[in-house]
Amino acid sequence: MIYQLNANVRNFGETISELSGVDISTCYQCGKCTAGCPVVMEMSHTPNQIMRLIQLGLKDEVLSSPTPWLCASCETCTTRCPKEVDIAKIMDTLRILALKEGYKRKEPNVVAFNKIFLDSIKNNGRLQETKLAMAFNFKTLQFFKDMMLGQKLFMKGKISFSGDAISGVDAVKAIFERSKGFLDKGER
Amino acid sequence: MAYGYYPGCSAHGTAKEYDISTRKVCVKLGIQLEDVADWNCCGASPAHATSEELSLALPLRNLALAEKQGLNSIMTTCSACYNRLKVAHETVKESPETLDRINDIVGEPYNKTLKVTHFVNFLSEEVGLEKLKEKVVKPLKDVKAACYYGCLLTRPPELVTIDADPENPTIMDGIVEALGAEAPDWSHKTECCGASLALSRTDIVVRLSGEILKAARFADADCIIVACPLCYANLDMRQSQIASRHGVDYSLPILFISELMGIALGVNYDELGIDKHMVSAANMLREKGLM
Numbered sequence: 001m002i003y004q005l006n007a008n009v010r011n012f013g014e015t016i017s018e019l020s021g022v023d024i025s026t027c028y029q030c031g032k033c034t035a036g037c038p039v040v041m042e043m044s045h046t047p048n049q050i051m052r053l054i055q056l057g058l059k060d061e062v063l064s065s066p067t068p069w070l071c072a073s074c075e076t077c078t079t080r081c082p083k084e085v086d087i088a089k090i091m092d093t094l095r096i097l098a099l100k101e102g103y104k105r106k107e108p109n110v111v112a113f114n115k116i117f118l119d120s121i122k123n124n125g126r127l128q129e130t131k132l133a134m135a136f137n138f139k140t141l142q143f144f145k146d147m148m149l150g151q152k153l154f155m156k157g158k159i160s161f162s163g164d165a166i167s168g169v170d171a172v173k174a175i176f177e178r179s180k181g182f183l184d185k186g187e188r
Numbered sequence: 189m190a191y192g193y194y195p196g197c198s199a200h201g202t203a204k205e206y207d208i209s210t211r212k213v214c215v216k217l218g219i220q221l222e223d224v225a226d227w228n229c230c231g232a233s234p235a236h237a238t239s240e241e242l243s244l245a246l247p248l249r250n251l252a253l254a255e256k257q258g259l260n261s262i263m264t265t266c267s268a269c270y271n272r273l274k275v276a277h278e279t280v281k282e283s284p285e286t287l288d289r290i291n292d293i294v295g296e297p298y299n300k301t302l303k304v305t306h307f308v309n310f311l312s313e314e315v316g317l318e319k320l321k322e323k324v325v326k327p328l329k330d331v332k333a334a335c336y337y338g339c340l341l342t343r344p345p346e347l348v349t350i351d352a353d354p355e356n357p358t359i360m361d362g363i364v365e366a367l368g369a370e371a372p373d374w375s376h377k378t379e380c381c382g383a384s385l386a387l388s389r390t391d392i393v394v395r396l397s398g399e400i401l402k403a404a405r406f407a408d409a410d411c412i413i414v415a416c417p418l419c420y421a422n423l424d425m426r427q428s429q430i431a432s433r434h435g436v437d438y439s440l441p442i443l444f445i446s447e448l449m450g451i452a453l454g455v456n457y458d459e460l461g462i463d464k465h466m467v468s469a470a471n472m473l474r475e476k477g478l479m
Binding site for chain 2: 039042070072074075076078079086088092096099109110112113114115117118120121126127129130132133136146148149152153156157158160164166168171172174175176178179180
Protein backbone atom coordinates (compact mmCIF):
# COMPACT_ATOMS: atom_id res chain seq x y z
CA MET A 1 0.00 0.00 0.00
CA ILE A 2 1.22 3.52 -0.83
CA TYR A 3 0.69 6.22 1.77
CA GLN A 4 0.73 9.93 0.99
CA LEU A 5 2.51 11.90 3.69
CA ASN A 6 1.64 15.55 4.29
CA ALA A 7 2.68 18.51 6.40
CA ASN A 8 0.59 17.35 9.35
CA VAL A 9 2.88 14.37 9.95
CA ARG A 10 4.38 15.70 13.15
CA ASN A 11 1.16 17.16 14.49
CA PHE A 12 -0.80 13.95 14.73
CA GLY A 13 2.00 12.11 16.51
CA GLU A 14 2.34 14.98 18.94
CA THR A 15 -1.40 15.09 19.53
CA ILE A 16 -1.45 11.40 20.41
CA SER A 17 1.59 11.73 22.69
CA GLU A 18 -0.01 14.70 24.42
CA LEU A 19 -3.41 13.09 24.90
CA SER A 20 -2.02 9.76 26.09
CA GLY A 21 1.03 10.97 27.95
CA VAL A 22 2.98 8.30 26.06
CA ASP A 23 6.04 9.15 23.94
CA ILE A 24 5.32 7.36 20.66
CA SER A 25 8.61 8.41 19.04
CA THR A 26 10.62 5.76 20.90
CA CYS A 27 8.93 2.83 19.12
CA TYR A 28 11.56 1.20 16.90
CA GLN A 29 9.32 -1.38 15.27
CA CYS A 30 10.62 -4.54 16.92
CA GLY A 31 7.12 -6.05 16.64
CA LYS A 32 7.03 -7.58 20.09
CA CYS A 33 3.59 -6.04 20.74
CA THR A 34 2.22 -7.71 17.65
CA ALA A 35 3.87 -11.05 18.44
CA GLY A 36 2.05 -11.23 21.79
CA CYS A 37 -1.30 -9.73 20.78
CA PRO A 38 -4.08 -12.33 21.22
CA VAL A 39 -6.42 -10.62 18.74
CA VAL A 40 -3.89 -9.82 16.02
CA MET A 41 -5.33 -12.33 13.54
CA GLU A 42 -8.48 -10.20 13.36
CA MET A 43 -6.62 -6.95 12.74
CA SER A 44 -6.08 -5.27 9.38
CA HIS A 45 -3.35 -3.15 11.01
CA THR A 46 -1.18 -4.88 13.60
CA PRO A 47 -0.30 -2.94 16.78
CA ASN A 48 3.23 -2.11 15.57
CA GLN A 49 1.80 -0.92 12.24
CA ILE A 50 -0.56 1.38 14.14
CA MET A 51 2.44 2.77 16.02
CA ARG A 52 4.29 3.41 12.76
CA LEU A 53 1.23 5.01 11.14
CA ILE A 54 0.95 7.38 14.10
CA GLN A 55 4.63 8.29 13.79
CA LEU A 56 4.03 9.00 10.10
CA GLY A 57 1.05 11.19 10.97
CA LEU A 58 -1.46 9.18 8.94
CA LYS A 59 -4.42 10.25 11.02
CA ASP A 60 -7.29 9.06 8.82
CA GLU A 61 -5.71 5.66 8.34
CA VAL A 62 -5.26 5.25 12.10
CA LEU A 63 -8.57 6.63 13.31
CA SER A 64 -10.61 4.66 10.82
CA SER A 65 -8.79 1.41 11.59
CA PRO A 66 -10.75 -1.30 13.41
CA THR A 67 -7.63 -2.22 15.40
CA PRO A 68 -8.26 -0.10 18.53
CA TRP A 69 -11.78 -1.52 18.76
CA LEU A 70 -10.59 -5.10 18.50
CA CYS A 71 -7.95 -4.56 21.19
CA ALA A 72 -9.04 -6.57 24.23
CA SER A 73 -7.07 -4.32 26.63
CA CYS A 74 -5.14 -7.33 27.87
CA GLU A 75 -2.01 -5.15 28.26
CA THR A 76 0.38 -7.82 26.98
CA CYS A 77 1.88 -5.31 24.52
CA THR A 78 2.44 -2.70 27.22
CA THR A 79 3.98 -5.27 29.55
CA ARG A 80 6.44 -6.57 26.97
CA CYS A 81 7.47 -3.41 25.09
CA PRO A 82 11.27 -3.04 25.41
CA LYS A 83 10.93 0.74 25.04
CA GLU A 84 8.18 0.95 27.67
CA VAL A 85 5.65 2.36 25.25
CA ASP A 86 2.18 1.99 26.76
CA ILE A 87 0.50 0.70 23.62
CA ALA A 88 -2.73 -0.27 25.39
CA LYS A 89 -3.05 3.32 26.57
CA ILE A 90 -2.54 4.54 23.00
CA MET A 91 -5.41 2.26 21.92
CA ASP A 92 -7.65 3.96 24.51
CA THR A 93 -6.59 7.37 23.22
CA LEU A 94 -7.35 6.34 19.63
CA ARG A 95 -10.81 5.03 20.57
CA ILE A 96 -11.67 8.24 22.39
CA LEU A 97 -10.39 10.42 19.55
CA ALA A 98 -12.14 8.38 16.85
CA LEU A 99 -15.46 8.79 18.67
CA LYS A 100 -14.90 12.48 19.22
CA GLU A 101 -14.05 13.16 15.60
CA GLY A 102 -16.88 11.04 14.20
CA TYR A 103 -14.89 8.42 12.30
CA LYS A 104 -16.84 5.55 10.79
CA ARG A 105 -17.37 2.67 13.24
CA LYS A 106 -15.56 -0.36 11.91
CA GLU A 107 -16.60 -2.45 14.90
CA PRO A 108 -20.03 -1.00 15.66
CA ASN A 109 -20.92 -3.79 18.10
CA VAL A 110 -17.97 -2.96 20.32
CA VAL A 111 -18.96 0.71 20.34
CA ALA A 112 -22.58 -0.24 21.09
CA PHE A 113 -21.51 -2.56 23.92
CA ASN A 114 -19.40 0.13 25.60
CA LYS A 115 -22.19 2.65 25.36
CA ILE A 116 -24.88 0.36 26.77
CA PHE A 117 -22.52 -0.75 29.54
CA LEU A 118 -21.81 2.83 30.60
CA ASP A 119 -25.49 3.83 30.34
CA SER A 120 -26.29 1.05 32.79
CA ILE A 121 -23.76 2.40 35.29
CA LYS A 122 -24.89 5.97 34.78
CA ASN A 123 -28.53 5.10 35.42
CA ASN A 124 -28.12 2.58 38.25
CA GLY A 125 -24.64 3.05 39.69
CA ARG A 126 -23.97 -0.61 38.96
CA LEU A 127 -23.95 -2.81 35.92
CA GLN A 128 -27.10 -4.84 35.43
CA GLU A 129 -25.83 -7.80 33.44
CA THR A 130 -29.15 -9.21 32.27
CA LYS A 131 -30.40 -5.88 31.02
CA LEU A 132 -27.04 -5.19 29.40
CA ALA A 133 -27.23 -8.41 27.36
CA MET A 134 -30.84 -7.76 26.36
CA ALA A 135 -30.21 -4.14 25.39
CA PHE A 136 -27.12 -5.15 23.42
CA ASN A 137 -29.01 -7.80 21.45
CA PHE A 138 -31.81 -5.36 20.74
CA LYS A 139 -29.48 -2.56 19.66
CA THR A 140 -27.43 -4.80 17.38
CA LEU A 141 -30.48 -6.65 16.03
CA GLN A 142 -29.32 -10.06 17.21
CA PHE A 143 -32.53 -10.97 18.99
CA PHE A 144 -31.72 -14.61 19.56
CA LYS A 145 -28.04 -14.26 20.47
CA ASP A 146 -27.15 -16.39 23.51
CA MET A 147 -30.80 -17.26 24.12
CA MET A 148 -29.99 -20.87 24.99
CA LEU A 149 -27.30 -19.69 27.38
CA GLY A 150 -29.73 -17.19 28.88
CA GLN A 151 -32.24 -19.95 29.56
CA LYS A 152 -29.61 -22.06 31.30
CA LEU A 153 -28.46 -19.09 33.37
CA PHE A 154 -32.07 -18.44 34.33
CA MET A 155 -32.35 -22.01 35.61
CA LYS A 156 -29.24 -21.39 37.72
CA GLY A 157 -30.76 -18.27 39.26
CA LYS A 158 -28.29 -15.92 37.62
CA ILE A 159 -30.73 -13.87 35.58
CA SER A 160 -32.23 -10.86 37.25
CA PHE A 161 -34.67 -8.53 35.52
CA SER A 162 -34.84 -6.10 38.40
CA GLY A 163 -31.10 -5.63 38.93
CA ASP A 164 -28.96 -3.78 41.41
CA ALA A 165 -29.13 -0.06 41.97
CA ILE A 166 -27.50 2.14 44.58
CA SER A 167 -28.76 5.06 46.62
CA GLY A 168 -25.87 7.23 45.49
CA VAL A 169 -26.92 7.05 41.87
CA ASP A 170 -27.03 10.85 41.64
CA ALA A 171 -23.40 11.03 42.73
CA VAL A 172 -22.51 8.59 39.95
CA LYS A 173 -24.53 10.57 37.42
CA ALA A 174 -22.63 13.68 38.49
CA ILE A 175 -19.33 11.85 37.85
CA PHE A 176 -20.47 11.16 34.30
CA GLU A 177 -21.48 14.81 33.81
CA ARG A 178 -18.13 16.12 35.05
CA SER A 179 -15.84 13.66 33.28
CA LYS A 180 -14.19 14.90 30.12
CA GLY A 181 -13.63 12.99 26.93
CA PHE A 182 -17.20 11.91 26.74
CA LEU A 183 -18.18 13.25 23.40
CA ASP A 184 -19.61 10.64 21.11
CA LYS A 185 -21.10 12.76 18.33
CA GLY A 186 -21.88 9.76 16.15
CA GLU A 187 -20.46 9.08 12.70
CA ARG A 188 -19.90 12.13 10.59
CA MET B 189 -10.34 -5.76 62.53
CA ALA B 190 -12.66 -5.90 59.53
CA TYR B 191 -11.36 -5.87 55.99
CA GLY B 192 -13.16 -3.76 53.40
CA TYR B 193 -14.83 -5.88 50.75
CA TYR B 194 -15.78 -4.73 47.27
CA PRO B 195 -17.76 -7.54 45.56
CA GLY B 196 -18.22 -5.93 42.12
CA CYS B 197 -21.24 -6.17 39.83
CA SER B 198 -20.76 -9.75 38.61
CA ALA B 199 -20.86 -10.97 42.21
CA HIS B 200 -24.57 -10.17 42.16
CA GLY B 201 -25.17 -11.84 38.80
CA THR B 202 -23.23 -14.32 36.72
CA ALA B 203 -20.61 -14.93 39.43
CA LYS B 204 -22.89 -15.21 42.46
CA GLU B 205 -21.08 -18.33 43.63
CA TYR B 206 -17.78 -16.44 43.79
CA ASP B 207 -19.30 -14.04 46.31
CA ILE B 208 -21.11 -16.80 48.22
CA SER B 209 -18.00 -19.00 48.52
CA THR B 210 -15.69 -16.08 49.37
CA ARG B 211 -17.88 -15.14 52.33
CA LYS B 212 -18.07 -18.77 53.51
CA VAL B 213 -14.32 -19.23 53.24
CA CYS B 214 -13.60 -16.03 55.13
CA VAL B 215 -15.83 -17.18 57.98
CA LYS B 216 -13.82 -20.43 58.13
CA LEU B 217 -10.60 -18.42 58.23
CA GLY B 218 -11.92 -16.13 60.94
CA ILE B 219 -11.73 -13.09 58.70
CA GLN B 220 -14.33 -10.40 59.10
CA LEU B 221 -15.37 -8.73 55.86
CA GLU B 222 -17.16 -5.41 55.79
CA ASP B 223 -18.84 -4.44 52.52
CA VAL B 224 -18.13 -0.98 51.19
CA ALA B 225 -21.54 0.61 51.55
CA ASP B 226 -23.27 1.80 48.40
CA TRP B 227 -20.35 0.89 46.13
CA ASN B 228 -20.64 1.59 42.41
CA CYS B 229 -19.33 -0.18 39.32
CA CYS B 230 -15.60 0.34 38.67
CA GLY B 231 -16.31 1.18 35.02
CA ALA B 232 -14.33 -1.81 33.71
CA SER B 233 -13.05 -1.66 30.12
CA PRO B 234 -15.82 0.50 28.61
CA ALA B 235 -14.88 3.39 30.93
CA HIS B 236 -11.19 3.52 30.04
CA ALA B 237 -12.07 3.10 26.37
CA THR B 238 -14.32 6.17 26.57
CA SER B 239 -12.90 8.69 29.02
CA GLU B 240 -9.75 8.66 31.13
CA GLU B 241 -11.35 10.84 33.80
CA LEU B 242 -14.36 8.55 34.07
CA SER B 243 -12.07 5.51 34.34
CA LEU B 244 -10.37 7.06 37.38
CA ALA B 245 -13.38 8.76 38.98
CA LEU B 246 -15.67 5.71 39.12
CA PRO B 247 -13.21 3.55 41.12
CA LEU B 248 -12.09 6.52 43.20
CA ARG B 249 -15.61 7.06 44.54
CA ASN B 250 -15.45 3.55 45.99
CA LEU B 251 -12.06 4.21 47.57
CA ALA B 252 -13.33 7.48 49.06
CA LEU B 253 -16.42 5.74 50.45
CA ALA B 254 -14.32 2.97 52.00
CA GLU B 255 -12.06 5.55 53.66
CA LYS B 256 -15.05 7.45 54.98
CA GLN B 257 -16.37 4.21 56.41
CA GLY B 258 -13.19 3.91 58.45
CA LEU B 259 -11.66 1.03 56.53
CA ASN B 260 -7.90 0.63 56.09
CA SER B 261 -8.03 -1.74 53.17
CA ILE B 262 -10.23 -2.76 50.31
CA MET B 263 -10.22 -6.30 48.96
CA THR B 264 -11.97 -7.40 45.80
CA THR B 265 -12.37 -10.80 44.21
CA CYS B 266 -12.69 -9.59 40.63
CA SER B 267 -9.53 -9.07 38.58
CA ALA B 268 -11.08 -6.31 36.51
CA CYS B 269 -12.34 -4.42 39.58
CA TYR B 270 -8.97 -4.93 41.26
CA ASN B 271 -7.16 -3.63 38.21
CA ARG B 272 -9.30 -0.49 37.98
CA LEU B 273 -9.22 0.23 41.74
CA LYS B 274 -5.47 -0.33 41.93
CA VAL B 275 -4.67 1.70 38.80
CA ALA B 276 -6.80 4.59 40.10
CA HIS B 277 -5.14 4.41 43.53
CA GLU B 278 -1.61 4.31 42.09
CA THR B 279 -2.33 7.02 39.52
CA VAL B 280 -3.54 9.56 42.07
CA LYS B 281 -0.79 8.57 44.50
CA GLU B 282 1.77 9.46 41.85
CA SER B 283 0.14 12.71 40.78
CA PRO B 284 -1.33 15.21 43.28
CA GLU B 285 -2.63 17.24 40.35
CA THR B 286 -4.64 14.25 39.08
CA LEU B 287 -5.90 13.53 42.59
CA ASP B 288 -7.26 17.08 42.91
CA ARG B 289 -8.86 16.91 39.49
CA ILE B 290 -10.52 13.54 40.11
CA ASN B 291 -11.57 14.44 43.67
CA ASP B 292 -13.42 17.40 42.17
CA ILE B 293 -15.19 15.10 39.74
CA VAL B 294 -16.12 12.58 42.43
CA GLY B 295 -17.21 15.14 44.98
CA GLU B 296 -15.80 13.01 47.83
CA PRO B 297 -12.14 13.42 48.76
CA TYR B 298 -9.86 10.38 48.63
CA ASN B 299 -6.83 10.63 50.90
CA LYS B 300 -4.84 7.71 49.47
CA THR B 301 -4.80 5.79 52.77
CA LEU B 302 -6.22 2.46 51.60
CA LYS B 303 -4.40 -0.73 50.85
CA VAL B 304 -5.93 -2.17 47.67
CA THR B 305 -5.70 -5.94 47.34
CA HIS B 306 -7.10 -8.77 45.30
CA PHE B 307 -8.44 -11.85 47.08
CA VAL B 308 -5.42 -13.81 45.85
CA ASN B 309 -2.71 -11.62 47.38
CA PHE B 310 -4.97 -11.01 50.36
CA LEU B 311 -4.90 -14.77 51.02
CA SER B 312 -1.22 -15.13 50.44
CA GLU B 313 -0.10 -12.02 52.37
CA GLU B 314 -2.75 -11.18 54.97
CA VAL B 315 -3.80 -14.74 55.78
CA GLY B 316 -0.59 -16.55 54.90
CA LEU B 317 -0.08 -19.98 53.40
CA GLU B 318 0.90 -21.57 56.72
CA LYS B 319 -2.36 -20.58 58.37
CA LEU B 320 -4.22 -21.72 55.30
CA LYS B 321 -2.53 -25.14 55.50
CA GLU B 322 -3.53 -25.46 59.16
CA LYS B 323 -7.16 -24.86 58.29
CA VAL B 324 -7.35 -27.57 55.64
CA VAL B 325 -9.57 -30.44 56.78
CA LYS B 326 -9.99 -32.17 53.43
CA PRO B 327 -6.68 -32.05 51.50
CA LEU B 328 -7.26 -31.97 47.75
CA LYS B 329 -5.21 -35.07 47.06
CA ASP B 330 -4.76 -36.06 43.40
CA VAL B 331 -6.45 -32.92 42.11
CA LYS B 332 -4.55 -31.31 39.27
CA ALA B 333 -5.72 -27.71 39.29
CA ALA B 334 -4.40 -25.44 36.53
CA CYS B 335 -4.26 -21.87 37.83
CA TYR B 336 -5.40 -19.32 35.28
CA TYR B 337 -4.41 -15.71 35.96
CA GLY B 338 -5.59 -14.04 32.78
CA CYS B 339 -4.68 -10.44 32.05
CA LEU B 340 -5.77 -7.96 34.63
CA LEU B 341 -4.38 -9.66 37.74
CA THR B 342 -0.82 -9.30 36.51
CA ARG B 343 -0.72 -6.47 33.97
CA PRO B 344 0.52 -3.79 33.81
CA PRO B 345 3.15 -4.99 36.31
CA GLU B 346 4.21 -1.48 37.41
CA LEU B 347 0.75 -0.84 38.84
CA VAL B 348 -0.81 -4.23 39.42
CA THR B 349 1.55 -6.10 41.64
CA ILE B 350 0.10 -9.35 42.91
CA ASP B 351 3.07 -11.35 41.66
CA ALA B 352 6.66 -10.39 40.90
CA ASP B 353 6.61 -12.23 37.58
CA PRO B 354 3.88 -11.12 35.16
CA GLU B 355 4.85 -13.78 32.59
CA ASN B 356 4.85 -16.75 34.95
CA PRO B 357 2.96 -15.84 38.12
CA THR B 358 2.84 -18.49 40.86
CA ILE B 359 0.90 -16.86 43.70
CA MET B 360 -2.30 -18.83 43.00
CA ASP B 361 -0.28 -22.00 42.49
CA GLY B 362 1.04 -21.56 46.04
CA ILE B 363 -2.49 -21.29 47.43
CA VAL B 364 -3.70 -24.32 45.51
CA GLU B 365 -0.70 -26.33 46.72
CA ALA B 366 -1.36 -25.25 50.31
CA LEU B 367 -4.79 -26.87 49.88
CA GLY B 368 -3.10 -30.14 48.95
CA ALA B 369 -3.71 -30.03 45.20
CA GLU B 370 -1.15 -30.09 42.42
CA ALA B 371 -0.72 -26.92 40.34
CA PRO B 372 0.79 -27.93 37.01
CA ASP B 373 2.99 -25.68 34.93
CA TRP B 374 1.14 -24.89 31.75
CA SER B 375 1.37 -22.60 28.76
CA HIS B 376 -1.73 -20.42 29.02
CA LYS B 377 -1.58 -19.03 32.56
CA THR B 378 -1.64 -15.42 31.40
CA GLU B 379 -3.11 -15.66 27.89
CA CYS B 380 -6.19 -13.52 27.28
CA CYS B 381 -9.66 -15.16 27.17
CA GLY B 382 -11.11 -12.33 25.08
CA ALA B 383 -12.41 -10.55 28.15
CA SER B 384 -14.67 -7.64 27.37
CA LEU B 385 -15.34 -8.79 23.80
CA ALA B 386 -17.64 -11.43 25.38
CA LEU B 387 -20.83 -10.04 23.85
CA SER B 388 -19.57 -7.81 21.06
CA ARG B 389 -17.21 -10.30 19.38
CA THR B 390 -18.17 -13.63 20.88
CA ASP B 391 -16.40 -15.40 17.99
CA ILE B 392 -13.04 -14.09 19.23
CA VAL B 393 -13.81 -15.14 22.81
CA VAL B 394 -14.80 -18.63 21.69
CA ARG B 395 -11.51 -18.99 19.82
CA LEU B 396 -9.25 -17.63 22.59
CA SER B 397 -11.02 -19.42 25.43
CA GLY B 398 -10.95 -22.63 23.38
CA GLU B 399 -7.16 -22.35 23.18
CA ILE B 400 -6.95 -21.98 26.97
CA LEU B 401 -9.12 -25.06 27.57
CA LYS B 402 -7.03 -27.02 25.07
CA ALA B 403 -3.81 -26.05 26.83
CA ALA B 404 -5.21 -27.02 30.24
CA ARG B 405 -6.32 -30.37 28.87
CA PHE B 406 -2.84 -30.85 27.39
CA ALA B 407 -1.38 -30.23 30.87
CA ASP B 408 -3.69 -33.03 32.07
CA ALA B 409 -5.60 -30.68 34.39
CA ASP B 410 -8.76 -31.85 36.19
CA CYS B 411 -10.04 -28.30 36.40
CA ILE B 412 -9.06 -24.68 35.81
CA ILE B 413 -8.93 -22.35 38.81
CA VAL B 414 -9.90 -18.74 38.17
CA ALA B 415 -9.94 -15.56 40.26
CA CYS B 416 -12.07 -13.37 38.00
CA PRO B 417 -15.79 -13.45 37.08
CA LEU B 418 -15.04 -12.48 33.49
CA CYS B 419 -12.48 -15.24 32.94
CA TYR B 420 -15.02 -17.57 34.51
CA ALA B 421 -17.84 -16.40 32.28
CA ASN B 422 -15.80 -16.90 29.12
CA LEU B 423 -14.28 -20.24 30.10
CA ASP B 424 -17.32 -21.86 31.73
CA MET B 425 -20.35 -20.36 30.03
CA ARG B 426 -18.93 -20.55 26.51
CA GLN B 427 -17.82 -24.18 26.71
CA SER B 428 -20.77 -25.59 24.79
CA GLN B 429 -20.17 -23.07 22.00
CA ILE B 430 -16.48 -23.91 22.08
CA ALA B 431 -17.42 -27.58 21.75
CA SER B 432 -19.54 -26.98 18.67
CA ARG B 433 -16.93 -24.68 17.09
CA HIS B 434 -13.83 -26.77 17.77
CA GLY B 435 -15.47 -30.16 17.66
CA VAL B 436 -13.98 -31.04 21.04
CA ASP B 437 -16.05 -31.13 24.20
CA TYR B 438 -13.52 -30.39 26.92
CA SER B 439 -16.08 -30.61 29.77
CA LEU B 440 -13.46 -29.02 31.95
CA PRO B 441 -14.82 -27.67 35.25
CA ILE B 442 -13.90 -24.05 35.94
CA LEU B 443 -13.73 -23.33 39.66
CA PHE B 444 -13.29 -20.08 41.52
CA ILE B 445 -10.34 -20.21 43.88
CA SER B 446 -12.74 -19.59 46.78
CA GLU B 447 -14.77 -22.67 45.82
CA LEU B 448 -11.72 -24.90 45.74
CA MET B 449 -10.70 -23.48 49.12
CA GLY B 450 -14.19 -24.03 50.48
CA ILE B 451 -14.00 -27.73 49.68
CA ALA B 452 -10.60 -28.08 51.33
CA LEU B 453 -11.64 -26.09 54.40
CA GLY B 454 -14.69 -28.29 54.90
CA VAL B 455 -17.53 -26.03 53.75
CA ASN B 456 -20.48 -28.13 52.53
CA TYR B 457 -20.63 -28.49 48.76
CA ASP B 458 -24.21 -27.19 48.74
CA GLU B 459 -23.22 -24.00 50.51
CA LEU B 460 -20.57 -23.00 47.97
CA GLY B 461 -22.85 -22.47 44.97
CA ILE B 462 -20.78 -24.79 42.75
CA ASP B 463 -23.99 -26.22 41.30
CA LYS B 464 -24.53 -22.89 39.55
CA HIS B 465 -21.82 -23.65 36.98
CA MET B 466 -22.60 -24.52 33.38
CA VAL B 467 -19.93 -27.25 33.37
CA SER B 468 -20.59 -29.41 36.39
CA ALA B 469 -17.70 -30.09 38.74
CA ALA B 470 -19.63 -32.81 40.58
CA ASN B 471 -18.21 -35.79 38.68
CA MET B 472 -14.64 -34.61 39.06
CA LEU B 473 -15.09 -33.97 42.79
CA ARG B 474 -16.79 -37.33 43.29
CA GLU B 475 -13.99 -39.13 41.45
CA LYS B 476 -11.46 -37.50 43.77
CA GLY B 477 -13.46 -38.45 46.82
CA LEU B 478 -14.23 -34.84 47.66
CA MET B 479 -18.01 -35.08 47.73
